[in-house]
Amino acid sequence: MKNNRKSLINGAILTALVVSSMPAGALDKPKTMEDMWKIIQAQQKQIDDMKAKMGSAPPTAAVLPNTGTQTAVNTAQNTGGNVANSTNVKNLERKTDILSQEVEKLRTNLAIPEEAKYKSAYGLGPAASKVYAVGKGLSIGGYGEGSYQDIVGDKGDSNDSADLERMVLYVGYKFTDRILFNSEIEFEHATTGEGSEEKGEVSVEFAALDFFIDPMANVRAGLVLMPMGFINLIHEPLFYFGNQRPVVEQRIIPTTWREFGVGVFGAITPNFTYTAYVVNGLDAQGFTSDGIREGRGGGSNAKAEDFGYVARMDYVPDALPGTTVGASAYVGNSGQNQVYAGQKADAFTQLYEAHVQWKYRGFEFRTLGSWGHINNANLLSASIGEVVGSQNYGWYTEAGYDVLPLILPDTTQYLAPFFRYEKVDTVAKAPSGWADDLTKDWQIYQVGLQYKPIPNVVIKADYRNFVAKEGTHPDDFNLGLGFIF
Amino acid sequence: MIFFLYKSRWGSWHSRIAALSLGLCCCLAQADIPRLPGDNRLSLKAQLGKQLFFDDKLSSPPGQSCASCHDPKAFFVDPDKDSPTSVGALPELKGSRNTPTLLYAAYSNAFHYDKKDGLFIGGFFLDGRAETLSKQAKGPFLNPLEMANPDLFSVVDQVRTSDYAPLFTRVYGRNAFADYRKTFNYIADAIATFERSAVFRPFTSKYDYYLTGRATLTSQEMRGRRLFENPKKGNCAACHPSRPARDGTPPLFTDFSYDNLGVPRNVDNPVYQLADKFNPVGWDFVDNGLGGSLGDAAENGKFKVPSLRNIAKTAPYMHNGYFKTLRGVLAFYSTRDALPVCNNQWAREAAAIKSHCWPAPEVKKNVNVDELGELILSESEIDDILAFLQTLTDGFQPQP
Numbered sequence: 001m002k003n004n005r006k007s008l009i010n011g012a013i014l015t016a017l018v019v020s021s022m023p024a025g026a027l028d029k030p031k032t033m034e035d036m037w038k039i040i041q042a043q044q045k046q047i048d049d050m051k052a053k054m055g056s057a058p059p060t061a062a063v064l065p066n067t068g069t070q071t072a073v074n075t076a077q078n079t080g081g082n083v084a085n086s087t088n089v090k091n092l093e094r095k096t097d098i099l100s101q102e103v104e105k106l107r108t109n110l111a112i113p114e115e116a117k118y119k120s121a122y123g124l125g126p127a128a129s130k131v132y133a134v135g136k137g138l139s140i141g142g143y144g145e146g147s148y149q150d151i152v153g154d155k156g157d158s159n160d161s162a163d164l165e166r167m168v169l170y171v172g173y174k175f176t177d178r179i180l181f182n183s184e185i186e187f188e189h190a191t192t193g194e195g196s197e198e199k200g201e202v203s204v205e206f207a208a209l210d211f212f213i214d215p216m217a218n219v220r221a222g223l224v225l226m227p228m229g230f231i232n233l234i235h236e237p238l239f240y241f242g243n244q245r246p247v248v249e250q251r252i253i254p255t256t257w258r259e260f261g262v263g264v265f266g267a268i269t270p271n272f273t274y275t276a277y278v279v280n281g282l283d284a285q286g287f288t289s290d291g292i293r294e295g296r297g298g299g300s301n302a303k304a305e306d307f308g309y310v311a312r313m314d315y316v317p318d319a320l321p322g323t324t325v326g327a328s329a330y331v332g333n334s335g336q337n338q339v340y341a342g343q344k345a346d347a348f349t350q351l352y353e354a355h356v357q358w359k360y361r362g363f364e365f366r367t368l369g370s371w372g373h374i375n376n377a378n379l380l381s382a383s384i385g386e387v388v389g390s391q392n393y394g395w396y397t398e399a400g401y402d403v404l405p406l407i408l409p410d411t412t413q414y415l416a417p418f419f420r421y422e423k424v425d426t427v428a429k430a431p432s433g434w435a436d437d438l439t440k441d442w443q444i445y446q447v448g449l450q451y452k453p454i455p456n457v458v459i460k461a462d463y464r465n466f467v468a469k470e471g472t473h474p475d476d477f478n479l480g481l482g483f484i485f
Numbered sequence: 486m487i488f489f490l491y492k493s494r495w496g497s498w499h500s501r502i503a504a505l506s507l508g509l510c511c512c513l514a515q516a517d518i519p520r521l522p523g524d525n526r527l528s529l530k531a532q533l534g535k536q537l538f539f540d541d542k543l544s545s546p547p548g549q550s551c552a553s554c555h556d557p558k559a560f561f562v563d564p565d566k567d568s569p570t571s572v573g574a575l576p577e578l579k580g581s582r583n584t585p586t587l588l589y590a591a592y593s594n595a596f597h598y599d600k601k602d603g604l605f606i607g608g609f610f611l612d613g614r615a616e617t618l619s620k621q622a623k624g625p626f627l628n629p630l631e632m633a634n635p636d637l638f639s640v641v642d643q644v645r646t647s648d649y650a651p652l653f654t655r656v657y658g659r660n661a662f663a664d665y666r667k668t669f670n671y672i673a674d675a676i677a678t679f680e681r682s683a684v685f686r687p688f689t690s691k692y693d694y695y696l697t698g699r700a701t702l703t704s705q706e707m708r709g710r711r712l713f714e715n716p717k718k719g720n721c722a723a724c725h726p727s728r729p730a731r732d733g734t735p736p737l738f739t740d741f742s743y744d745n746l747g748v749p750r751n752v753d754n755p756v757y758q759l760a761d762k763f764n765p766v767g768w769d770f771v772d773n774g775l776g777g778s779l780g781d782a783a784e785n786g787k788f789k790v791p792s793l794r795n796i797a798k799t800a801p802y803m804h805n806g807y808f809k810t811l812r813g814v815l816a817f818y819s820t821r822d823a824l825p826v827c828n829n830q831w832a833r834e835a836a837a838i839k840s841h842c843w844p845a846p847e848v849k850k851n852v853n854v855d856e857l858g859e860l861i862l863s864e865s866e867i868d869d870i871l872a873f874l875q876t877l878t879d880g881f882q883p884q885p
Contacts, residue, residue, distance in 0.1 A: 157717040285731075341697070342733045378698050385696045385728040385736065433698025439709070468702060 016133075040099050047092045054089075118484065119456070122210075122265060123227060123275065123314070124182075125236040127484035131172025131182050141170035145237040147480025148245075153465070154472035158328040164190040168205070183207040184258075204299065206258050214266065220277070223299040227275040227312035228328040228353050229253040229368055237482025238455070240338045241400055241418040242448050242462040244478060248394035250425050252370040253353060254293035260302060263310075271316045281306035284334035284347035287380050289437050291426040292349065295334060308332030308349075322359040327352070328420065334374070341382035348375040362402030364416070369395035371428075378431035387427055387434040394424035400450065414452035418462075421445060438470035458482045487571060490586065521557055523683035530656050534679025536649040537672055543643050544574035544632035546596055551625065551676065554584045559683070560795040560879070561587040569753050569806025574633040578763070580710050581630070581756035581772060582611055583806040586799050588879070589792045592734075593679040593741050607741045611788045611804050614778035619677035623669065637669040644672055688735050690794065691881040692873075696735060699883045702876060709873025719818075719870055723856050724790045738793035738877065743775045744853050745786035747821055751807040752831040771847060772804060785850025797875050806845070808834050810832035811874060815867045816842060822858035 065445065123130035131139035139205060146164035172182040184207075189200030208222030225233055231240060231249040235256060240246070249255045261279030268274065280302045286294035297303065314326035334347040353370040374380065377390035400418030404411050422444040430436045448462025460480050466473035518539045527535065537543070541550040555561040555572040563571045563584045570580040596608025596616045605613060609621035625631040626640045635641050644653060645662050654661045657671045679685075694700035702710070714722040721727075725738040750771075751882035757768050764770050776785030788804045802808040808817065813834045820843070837843050846852055862870070 125845065172556065339733065341729075380699050383729060431698065435701040439707075439711075471708070 036099060040096060040103070043092055043096050044305075047089060047096070050089055050092070051433070052245075055222075063216050064089070078189075099424075100417045113116045120234065123233045123273070124225075125234040125239065125310075125484075127236055128170050128184060128234075128320050130170065131174055131180055134172075134174055136174050136176075137280070137457050139170075139172040139174070141172075141485060143168050143170075143238075143482065143484040145243075145480060145482035147460070147478050149243075150461070150477045150479075151474045152477050153475035156472060156474055157476040163407065180209070180210050180213045182210065182211075183332055185413070205256050207299075215267045216268060217264050218266050219262070220265055220275075223258050223260050224263070224277055224279065226257040226259060226278070226279070226310050226330065227265075228257065228310065228330060228351070229255065229370065230355060230357070230366060231255045232257050236484050238452065238458050238484055239461070241398055241416075241420060241450055241460075242392070242446055242464075242478070243460045243480040244464070245418065245444065245463075246396050246398075247422050248368065248370060248396045251291045251426055252372060252392055253295065253351070254291065254296055254395040257296055259297050259308065260298060260299045260304075261308075271318065272313070274311070274313045276311040277309075279310065280304040280309050281308040281332040281336065281348055282334040282373070283336050283338075284340070284345070284349070284376075285336070285338055287374065287377075288384060289386045289388065289427055290441050291389070291392055292334075292351070293351075294373070303336040303338075305337035306333035306335060306346075315396070320358070324357040325355070327354040335376070339383075340379040343379065345376035345379045347380060349373070362405060363399070364401070364418075365399045367395070367397040369393070378433055381431055381434050385432050387437050389425075389427035389429060389440075390431045391429035392426045394422065396420055396422035396424075396444075398446075412454070414450070416450045417448070418450060419447050439468055441469040442473060443467045456484050492853075519557060521684045521874075522687055527682055527684075529652065530675055530678045531682045532679075533649065533652050533656050534677070534682075535684075536647075536652065536849040537644070537676050538679055540647065540649075542642075542647070543634070543640055545634045545639060546574060549574040549632050551622075554631070555587045557684075557767040562799045566809075568755075568803050570755055571631075573628075573630045575629070578633070579755035580628075581754065581759075581764075581770075582804050583801060584609060585789075585791055586795060587680055588685050588687070589737055589794055591677075591685060592737050592792075595619075597807055602742075604742050604782065605779075605787075608789070610778075612774045613743060613789060617677070618680055618809045619670070619673040622676040622680070624675040626803055630759075638665050640672065641665045641668045644668070651664055651729075654828075658859045677720065678748065687879045689879045689881055691876040691878070692882075694730060694737055694881055694883045700881065703872070705869050705872045706876050707873075709869035709871070712870050713873055718848070718866065719860060719862065720856055721793075721870070725793045738796075739790045742790050743784065743787035744790055745774070745788070745846070745848055745851040746803070746818075746857065747786075747849075747852035748803045748805065748807050748817075748842035749837075750831065750847045751803075751805040752833060754805045756805075772805065773848060776848075776851075782850070784851070786846070786851050790862070793874060794877050797871075797878050798861070810834065811871060812867060814837060815862065815870055818857045819860040819862040819867065823861060824855060 030053070080478060091306050109167075117133055118126035119129060120126050121132040125143075127131035127141040127143050130141040133139075144164070145169045146162075146166075148160075148162045150160050151158045167190070169185045170183065171181060171185065171333045186203050188203065188255060189202065191200045192202055193199075202221055206223050206225045208220050208224050211219040211221075213219060227233060228462040229249050231245050232253055232255040234240075235245065245255060259277075259279035260279045263275065263277030263279075265275040266273070279400055280297050281304070281325070282292055282295040283297060283303050286292075287297070288294060309332055310328065310330040312326060312328035314324055330349070330351040334349045335345045337344070340347070348373070351370065351372040353368065355366070355368040371480045372392045374388060374390055374392075377388045380388040397436045398418060398420035400416040402414050402416045404413055404415040424444070425441040427437045427440045442465075445465045446462055448460060451459045458481065460482065461478065463475070463477045465475045523533075524535065538551045538555075541548055541553065543550060554563045556564045558564065560703070565571070569583055571584045572579050590609065592605030593609060596613045598604075598607055598740065599606045605615070609615040609618060610624065615621035615624060622684050623637075625632050627637065641662070641787075644650065645652075645668075651673075654673070656675065657668075661671060662668050691700050691702070710727065712719045713725075714727055716723065724740050724742065724744065726740060727736045727738060729735055756764055756770055756772075761767075773782075773785040775787040775789075776782055796802075797811060800809055800811070802814050803813065809816045816838060825842050827837055827840060827844045829836070830844045832840065832842070832844050852858075
């Protein structure tokens with residue numbers, strides 16, 4: 001009995017050593033929970049079969065009286081067989097343990113999925129949407145972009161620059177199937193140092209809780225991205241042409257525009273999605289000749305005497321594959337109970353936008369138009385000493401085509417030349433008593449190349465020519481890179 | 486007669502008669518005092534201040550008033566543009582510093598040290614030696630190079646016997662003349678009150694009308710403003726803010742700080758030829774400005790940043806009047822550190838520009854090299870900034 005037990009232990013140790021010395025890759029990690037469960041179930045079945053076999057085998061020496069040498073030999077043989085069986089069982093049990101641990105890891109998602117699926121969810125960028133794809137727990141994603149800018153015309157007092165413009169981390173956590181948190185933390189211009197290094201900033205671009213109630217109506221609350229235009233929601237560098245974001249989506253729609261608020265989102269039909277929030281209003285004290293951009297609250301002690309209301313709809317028609325059409329609107333007072341040129345003003349602010357996107361085979365086309373109106377612009381102008389447009393507008397259209405499949409039909413790489421035209425005027429109409437500022441009325445002609453060796457990495461080169469109605473604006477050549485993960 | 490019926494409004498008979506007689510006195514006294522834009526609603530104290538301001542009997546010998554060097558017709562600076570500094574009551578004596586305008590001066594804070602910025606701010610006189618406006622008002626009366634009164638008693642005595650003395654007692658009470666020192670303080674207080682009135686803050690420049698949507702700036706003026714404000718170009722707004730304050734106050738074009746711009750010495754400054762009593766070192770005289778008034782060498786060479794309102798009309802420029810032209814000032818800001826130092830340290834503005842050099846600074850320490858000195862503005866950019874500065878002159882008539 002004693003000997004048998006010792007042999008069993010020895011065999012188990014040996015097996016364990018053999019198993020543990022196996023390369024980690026020998027246990028091919030399954031990719032999904034479902035695969036994992038299938039393997040576990042198969043192995044459990046194997047264990048059960050083996051146990052059943054062992055149960056039907058002849059009684060072992062362990063349960064027989066010691067009757068002599070022959071018996072001893074038989075016993076030794078029988079014991080050897082049993083040891084082999086037991087080792088198999090242990091081996092399988094160990095495998096099962098390892099796999100169970102893997103399942104547990106997947107459950108808590110301590111491990112980042114090795115091959116994430118990059119798919120846009122609820123209008124967010126693909127990397128920003130990773131948390132929606134996890135079963136439960138933590139999700140980490142991110143993107144980065146940087147570029148070299150060479151001022152090639154109308155240089156004025158501008159300087160060439162090299163800038164890691166953005167390094168962004170997405171951190172999400174799925175608490176339950178119904179509640180999740182998602183966030184974007186951005187490091188701009190690589191530092192937030194002091195003195196001469198005080199150039200960059202760290203910002204929370206969004207941080208919100210999603211409550212999934214019904215596919216048609218879910219709730220989102222927190223610091224939310226305003227659902228306007230293409231870029232404000234999806235600003236990952238893989239998904240727009242050129243190193244710099246379209247100017248219309250910087251000066252008219254002030255990307256990245258986020259405010260603190262709450263609202264609903266969902267899909268009325270699979271083809272028809274919507275988002276609607278109530279948020280803290282803009283602050284008209286920040287409005288300038290360059291538009292409403294500096295009036296954003298950004299969730300940073302934002303003034304909330306006035307509220308803003310924003311809504312968006314997108315429709316993907318079945319009849320036109322690859323097409324999205326949509327529109328959005330923002331309305332709200334921006335006065336925030338403050339005095340402008342000696343008197344209070346509501347500064348009711350409106351911004352409307354419509355967009356069309358068409359992707360067909362390698363062809364990509366986008367167009368977007370946006371128009372805004374600001375009441376009491378004369379008072380706002382007087383309060384800051386420069387004209388604030390009572391109206392502003394901009395539009396752009398762009399097209400690109402992935403030419404690489406024409407040369408290399410089986411390639412997974414991407415190379416697209418593109419062209420974009422923009423028209424933007426932040427003082428489209430001056431308030432009474434104020435003259436238009438024609439230096440704010442721009443046209444931009446842009447051409448470039450977009451190269452993606454893999455779908456997560458992009459290298460960009462582009463040239464932009466700015467034409468201002470009055471004065472000059474630097475023209476630039478940009479060479480940069482971007483990535484998502 | 487309605488005037489007399491509303492007793493509750495107009496007080497006692499006695500005070501009514503006093504008010505009437507006072508008004509009569511003022512009318513008589515104001516006969517040779519100019520009407521000024523904004524003086525139609527002056528308080529009694531400000532009216533008294535105006536009397537004092539224009540009284541040329543308050544100097545020794547008589548003949549010089551506050552208005553002699555702060556002439557309302559010349560935007561409250563010295564009308565004599567040819568002299569870098571002003572002549573005093575004694576014609577053979579001239580001051581050492583260029584007379585600053587009094588327009589908008591009352592907006593200056595009391596002199597203090599701003600811990601946050603590490604700068605001295607506010608105060609009066611170019612070196613900040615008077616903490617408040619009323620303290621400043623006392624200074625010229627007793628300055629031998631200005632109104633040259635031997636002591637405050639002579640000033641007070643002159644006011645006591647003036648035809649506006651009843652107005653003085655009306656404002657400061659029956660005992661207004663009981664104590665010479667107090668009376669002298671009252672005199673300064675009344676003048677400061679006048680200097681705080683609407684007369685000294687007209688805000689009627691083209692730029693003011695532009696800021697309220699009642700005038701349009703030309704393209705050149707707009708370009709000038711952009712250059713003025715651009716930190717990479719003129720960077721002027723760093724010390725001369727050009728935008729309205731949050732409370733709606735129009736821009737004052739000064740941050741009330743002190744700076745050493747590295748201005749050369751001015752060979753035409755009369756200070757170098759003053760008698761030993763006033764300037765014992767002759768041509769070795771150096772004006773240390775704020776450093777001199779504080780007795781702190783770390784502040785040497787710094788002078789108060791002036792408002793640029795009416796700058797086109799208030800030549801000459803700088804504490805010693807070195808620059809006769811505004812273009813010269815801009816050229817200096819643009820190339821001070823880019824051009825070589827002139828061999829002739831006494832070279833005048835015109836000669837320096839012609840020779841493409843600038844004389845060495847009067848005070849070499851503490852020169853501001855961070856915000857000016859090498860702006861490298863083109864001639865057309867200087868033209869643009871000059872065009873903008875022209876819009877800061879009060880008295881613009883907007884189109885109806």
